[in-house]
Amino acid sequence: MEKTYSIKEVADYFKLPISTIRYYDKKGLLPFVSKNEAGYRVFSESDFGFIKTICCLKNTGMPIKDIQTYIELCMQGTRTIDQRKEMLQQHKQNVVQKQQLLAESLQEINTKIERYDSKDSQTIISAQIKFVKDEKRDLHLKDPFI
C-alpha cells in the first residue's frame, strides 16, 4: 500500500513552513491535495512532484498568480500542453536574463573584492577618494567623506 503524508511531512521534506503550504493551498496552488474526513490535508507521492515544480517556479521568481495558472493548466489534461509550453518558454527567457544580470553583477563584486584584497588596496582607495574629493570641490559640492 502506498503511503500518504501529512502537511508536516511535506513541510519538512521541502523545508517550507507549514503556514506557507497552507498559504499556497489558499492561493490555489495545490488543487491536487485531498482532505480527509476531519478536513486534514492528505498528500500522496505524486503531489511531491507537483510541489517540486511549484518550488522550482517560485525559486526562479515566477509570481504566485502565474504558478497558479500553470498548475490549473496541468489539471486540465493534455489539451493544455501548448499553453504550458509557451508559459515555460516565456518564463525561461526571464530566468536566463536574470542569470545574465546576476553573472554580470557577480563579476563586478569580484572586481571590488580583488581590489579590497590587493596589497595596494590602501593606495587604490585613497586615490579614488582623492578623485571624488577633487571633483566635488571643483563643482563646489560638499565633500561626502566623513
Next chain:
Amino acid sequence: MEKTYSIKEVADYFKLPISTIRYYDKKGLLPFVSKNEAGYRVFSESDFGFIKTICCLKNTGMPIKDIQTYIELCMQGTRTIDQRKEMLQQHKQNVVQKQQLLAESLQEINTKIERYDSKDSQTIISAQIKFVKDEKRDLHLKDPFI
C-alpha cells in the same frame, strides 16, 4: 568644467524611476549627493560610480539596509576596507548560492519544456496523468483532474 546632473538624467541613465532614486536617498543610500540652493539634488560624475555599485548590490538581492551600511563604510575612508571586503565576500557567497539554485531550477524547466516539445508529449503526459489517477484511487483520494 565638469558637468553636474539632475535626478532625471540619473534616472534615465540607470533606467530607474525618479521616485526610486528619492526613496534610496531617504533610506540613506546616497549620502554623497549634494543639493543646490533650491534644495534640488545635484549629481556629479563620481556619483554614477557609487550608484552603479548600489544597482549591482540591489540586482544581486542585497537588502536596502545592508547596501546602506556598505555605502556608509565607503564614506568612512580607507580604514573600513576590511569590513567592506568581508561584507562583499559574505554577499558573494549568497550570490553564488542563488546562481546555483537558479541553474538547477532552469535545468528542470528545460526538462519540462523538452517534454512538452517532444512528438510524444501527448503520450508522456497521458501516462503521468494515469499514474497520478491510479495512485489517488488506490489511496481513496479524489481525482485532481478536471
Next chain:
DNA sequence: TTAAACCCTAAACTACGGTTTATAGCAAGC
C-alpha cells in the same frame, strides 16, 4: 509673463509573499 517641465518633501498607499493570531476539533500518551 506665463505655461510647461522640472524639482522638493511628507505621508499615504500598493503589491507581494507570506506569518501570526485566535478560535476550535480530534487523537495519543500518561
Next chain:
DNA sequence: GCTTGCTATAAACCGTAGTTTAGGGTTTAA
C-alpha cells in the same frame, strides 16, 4: 480525564521595496 500536539479556518498583521498623491517651489522657453 488531562495535557500535548497535531490539524483546521479566517482574519489580522508584517517587512520589503517601492509608488502615488498632495501641495508646493524653480527653471526654461516662447
